[in-house]
Amino acid sequence: MKFPIYLDYSATTPVDPRVAEKMCDCLTLEGTFGNPASRSHAFGWSAEKLVDEARANVAALIGADPKEIVWTSGATESDNLAIKGAAHFYQKQGKHIVTLKTEHKAVLDTCRQLEREGFEVTYLDVLPNGLVDRDVFEAAIRPDTVVASVMHVNNEIGVIQDIAALGRICRERKVIFHVDAAQSPGKVPINLAELPVDLMSFSAHKIYGPKGIGALYVQRKPRVRLEAQMHGGGHERGLRSGTLPTHQIVGMGEAFRIASEEMAAENERILMLRNRLYDGLRDMEEVYVNGDLEHRIAGNLNISFNFVEGESLMMALKDMAVSSGSACTSASLEPSYVLRALGRPDELAHSSLRFTLGRFTTEEEIDHVLSQVRGQVERLRELSPLWDMYKEGIDLNSVEWVAH
Amino acid sequence: MAYSDKVIDHYENPRNVGVLDKTATDVGTGMVGAPACGDVMRLQIQVGDDGVIKDAKFKTYGCGSAIASSSLLTEWVKGKTLDEARQIKNSAIAEELALPPVKVHCSVLAEDAIKAAISDYQAKQPVD
Numbered sequence: 038m039k040f041p042i043y044l045d046y047s048a049t050t051p052v053d054p055r056v057a058e059k060m061c062d063c064l065t066l067e068g069t070f071g072n073p074a075s076r077s078h079a080f081g082w083s084a085e086k087l088v089d090e091a092r093a094n095v096a097a098l099i100g101a102d103p104k105e106i107v108w109t110s111g112a113t114e115s116d117n118l119a120i121k122g123a124a125h126f127y128q129k130q131g132k133h134i135v136t137l138k139t140e141h142k143a144v145l146d147t148c149r150q151l152e153r154e155g156f157e158v159t160y161l162d163v164l165p166n167g168l169v170d171r172d173v174f175e176a177a178i179r180p181d182t183v184v185a186s187v188m189h190v191n192n193e194i195g196v197i198q199d200i201a202a203l204g205r206i207c208r209e210r211k212v213i214f215h216v217d218a219a220q221s222p223g224k225v226p227i228n229l230a231e232l233p234v235d236l237m238s239f240s241a242h243k244i245y246g247p248k249g250i251g252a253l254y255v256q257r258k259p260r261v262r263l264e265a266q267m268h269g270g271g272h273e274r275g276l277r278s279g280t281l282p283t284h285q286i287v288g289m290g291e292a293f294r295i296a297s298e299e300m301a302a303e304n305e306r307i308l309m310l311r312n313r314l315y316d317g318l319r320d321m322e323e324v325y326v327n328g329d330l331e332h333r334i335a336g337n338l339n340i341s342f343n344f345v346e347g348e349s350l351m352m353a354l355k356d357m358a359v360s361s362g363s364a365c366t367s368a369s370l371e372p373s374y375v376l377r378a379l380g381r382p383d384e385l386a387h388s389s390l391r392f393t394l395g396r397f398t399t400e401e402e403i404d405h406v407l408s409q410v411r412g413q414v415e416r417l418r419e420l421s422p423l424w425d426m427y428k429e430g431i432d433l434n435s436v437e438w439v440a441h
Numbered sequence: 442m443a444y445s446d447k448v449i450d451h452y453e454n455p456r457n458v459g460v461l462d463k464t465a466t467d468v469g470t471g472m473v474g475a476p477a478c479g480d481v482m483r484l485q486i487q488v489g490d491d492g493v494i495k496d497a498k499f500k501t502y503g504c505g506s507a508i509a510s511s512s513l514l515t516e517w518v519k520g521k522t523l524d525e526a527r528q529i530k531n532s533a534i535a536e537e538l539a540l541p542p543v544k545v546h547c548s549v550l551a552e553d554a555i556k557a558a559i560s561d562y563q564a565k566q567p568v569d
């Protein structure tokens with residue numbers, strides 16, 4: 038076993054060696070280094086061919102037409118292009134946007150910017166399991182709503198929203214529907230030929246491709262219009278100018294191709310490991326899973342160990358790389374806004390750990406993680422005055438805390 | 442974020458973890474912080490007839506820096522008079538542990554904890 042054990046696959050993934058190899062072939066003089074936009078020589082043509090293949094591979098995994106794929110630098114840029122691009126283009130029809138409180142910052146901050154430009158944004162609460170209530174979503178849509186943006190898979194708690202149902206509501210109400218799907222390809226089947234989705238954001242580095250490349254799906258029939266955010270040489274049909282990074286695109290294409298072939302078996306294996314992890318922890322006292330367990334990707338376990346603070350637990354778990362919703366991991370001293378949106382008390386947000394498993398996680402690693410986590414939670418509870426009080430039967434909500 | 446060696450040492454080998462009898466008249470208890478804020482410190486001191494702190498114990502719910510701040514504080518206050526202990530400044534704790542700016546609040550909490558423990562002890566003493 039190699040330490041530390043990587044269990045933060047939702048933050049980013051290592052590049053699959055098969056992907057890295059393909060990328061390396063696009064860099065040097067001997068490789069396909071040409072500018073895909075060069076029309077006058079073979080260097081350009083061969084690069085363009087690789088870009089087309091990659092576009093087809095990305096489109097194939099998500100049931101789209103290759104012409105519907107626009108390359109970007111990642112899901113952050115895709116979210117910006119989709120939401121700002123559609124809001125700006127359709128603003129004569131209205132200036133209202135609907136989204137969720139549990140969205141990634143790439144969506145939330147883009148919406149904040151649009152608010153500064155005069156748009157109005159409704160940030161919807163979610164149910165305690167992390168899913169948005171369909172009726173609440175529908176009720177939020179107004180005659181002047183132009184865009185709704187809902188993430189497919191949540192990056193912190195791994196829950197899967199019912200995109201098909203929400204999309205149908207948007208179609209009926211003639212609202213452009215954007216989905217941030219940075220965390221879902223290769224984990225949840227996506228068939229955009231049938232899904233009522235207008236715009237969908239993707240990223241390569243969550244699916245064993247490189248960082249710095251992503252894509253935006255822009256539906257062609259009926260055609261969705263966007264105002265470009267990046268101007269220049271008119272690449273990507275004018276929607277996103279900038280020389281195409283062949284090696285990055287080839288990496289993303291190969292990552293998506295591998296996922297198409299392997300995702301079924303891979304998810305089965307990862308789910309087995311996740312269940313092994315959860316089964317090994319669930320009998321402990323005062324342990325809570327955050328987010329729905331059924332509507333959830335295989336690789337995510339977000340769990341709170343009550344009366345133990347998340348950052349100190351991570352510090353104890355030296356052998357592994359995980360993340361926490363604890364405030365102490367962020368400069369703001371605010372615990373995870375996603376866990377708060379579930380209505381979790383702040384102390385449970387402070388006590389949370391996110392384990393995200395992936396392609397290279399092994400059973401041996403999970404067993405090691407289990408024994409470490411159990412031991413360290415016990416050790417830190419022995420250090421915790423809250424655990425003492427809980428054991429004495431004191432209701433912590435009845436205590437008057439001297440907050441600072 | 443990297444932790445200083447001293448924080449790691451106190452975190453891995455915390456000094457004076459435990460509980461003193463909070464009902465005893467020679468024991469002062471200070472509990473500060475709140476679970477919702479992510480840290481709670483309970484610091485207890487046992488004071489001799491000569492006004493010197495004989496023993497100190499703590500338990501802390503919080504990040505590694507909070508645990509280290511309270512552990513260090515229990516070491517420092519032992520053998521000090523109440524007046525001396527009251528003079529301990531959070532900046533000294535932050536400096537000793539090389540706390541980064543975002544963790545300075547942990548040392549503030551430790552200073553609050555010793556002050557609260559001293560007040561609690563003094564409130565228990567008969568006025569003469």
Ligand SMILES: Cc1ncc(COP(=O)(O)O)c(C=O)c1O
Nearest residue numbers: 111112113141143192217219240
């Ligand atoms: C849900 C979600 N949206 C957007 C992003 C941003 O993606 P990228 O790093 O490709 O910009 C991420 C990843 O951090 C994410 O998890």
